[in-house]
Amino acid sequence: MSIDVPGGHVIPSGKNTRIRVMVSTRGRKGMLRKVIHIHTNDPLAKDINLRISMKVLETIVINPRSINFGTVLEGKEYKKKITILNKGRKKVKITNIIITPSTQMIRLDHVSPFILASGCVKTFTLTFRPKVVKNGFVYGAAVFRTDLDYPSKVVVNIYARVQRKIVQTNK
Amino acid sequence: MFSKIGLAIGSFFVPLLLALSSIASAAPHAVISPKEFWAGSIPQGKTVTHDFIIKNTGDKPLILNIGHT
Numbered sequence: 001m002s003i004d005v006p007g008g009h010v011i012p013s014g015k016n017t018r019i020r021v022m023v024s025t026r027g028r029k030g031m032l033r034k035v036i037h038i039h040t041n042d043p044l045a046k047d048i049n050l051r052i053s054m055k056v057l058e059t060i061v062i063n064p065r066s067i068n069f070g071t072v073l074e075g076k077e078y079k080k081k082i083t084i085l086n087k088g089r090k091k092v093k094i095t096n097i098i099i100t101p102s103t104q105m106i107r108l109d110h111v112s113p114f115i116l117a118s119g120c121v122k123t124f125t126l127t128f129r130p131k132v133v134k135n136g137f138v139y140g141a142a143v144f145r146t147d148l149d150y151p152s153k154v155v156v157n158i159y160a161r162v163q164r165k166i167v168q169t170n171k
Numbered sequence: 172m173f174s175k176i177g178l179a180i181g182s183f184f185v186p187l188l189l190a191l192s193s194i195a196s197a198a199p200h201a202v203i204s205p206k207e208f209w210a211g212s213i214p215q216g217k218t219v220t221h222d223f224i225i226k227n228t229g230d231k232p233l234i235l236n237i238g239h240t
Contacts, residue, residue, distance in 0.1 A: 001239055011233040013199070016226035019237065023210075023219045039236040042201045042229065050203065050223050054210035088214065150216025 001034050025056045026150060032056050059088035060146060062154045069128055069160035078128040082108075082156055084144065086116040093147040100141050105131055106158060108142055130162040137161055200229030 001024070007017035023034055036050040063083050072078055086092045097112045107127045116122060130138060140158035203225045210219045227233035 003237055003239060005235065005237065009235045009237070011199075011225065011227040011235070013227055013230045013232065016224055017235075019223040019225060019235075021221050021223065025213050025215050025217050025219065027215075029215060035240045036223075037238045037240070038201075038225075039238075040199070040201050041231075041234045042199045044198075045201045048201060048203060049206065051207040052210065052219070052221055053208075054219055055212045056215050057212050058215050148216075 003036060019050070021050070021052055023052060023054070025054070028056045029058045030056060057087060059086070059148060060092060060144075060151055060154050061085040061087055062144065062156060064156065066157040066159070067126065069130075069158070071161045071163055072128070072130045073163055074130055074132050074165045076130070078130075078160075080126045080128070082124045082126055082142065083121055084116065084124070084154070085121045086118055088148075089118055091115050091117045094144055095147055096145040098141075098143040098145070100143070101138070103131065105129055105138065106140050106142070126156075126158075128158070128160065130160060132162050132164050136163070197231055198229050199227050199231045199233035201233055202226045202228050 002022045004020040004022070005017060006020065011017050019036070021034070021036060023032065025032065031053065032055070033051065033053040036052070038048040038050065040046060040048065061084070063085075067080050069078050069080075084094070093113055093115050095113045097108060097110050099106050099108055105128060109125045109127070114122070126142065138158070138160045142156040142158065144154045146152060146154070203223055206223075208221045208223070210221065213219055225235070
């Protein structure tokens, strides 16, 4: 939030001034309330609170926002569903979906670009076929890029701990 | 006799009371209306801008110190 008082912080007798309040809704959802505290030299109103509130509506809702596969076995296949919903009033174009790491471990059954009409949901299956990595942990992401100014992308984070398959040998 | 005393008391206290009341009212007075603003439903990513108007109806300059949460 930012506050601007263009007329200055001292108001002469009989005059008025504007307190301009700007509240960004980036990264926020649901009810958003802000309080502006004003301390004055008015003996009858030393402290004044101004309140500004709003309901922030998400345009793109992706579920889940993160996937933790937990401990997984090398070479085995794991699947999770991801849904993407357009809660906005206009259609949204998903211009591109980028999967990282790009080691063929993680795949998404998608064809991008595609258009998501207002109120529509699309479900994807994310397939994870782990390979053993250096420290045993995989940190990945599925990045959905949109044609909107905001959000220009929505990210689903992916985590897993990969365990090496134990191969028993007969002696 | 009593009327003369009353006149004398009145001529002393009335200006005194007027002087005291003028000292008491020589202060700034902040008037803001309304103090709350409901912006409604806003799409994520937008910036909401609102102007609160504060008026000084007192007879001394009003000084503001502004903070927020």
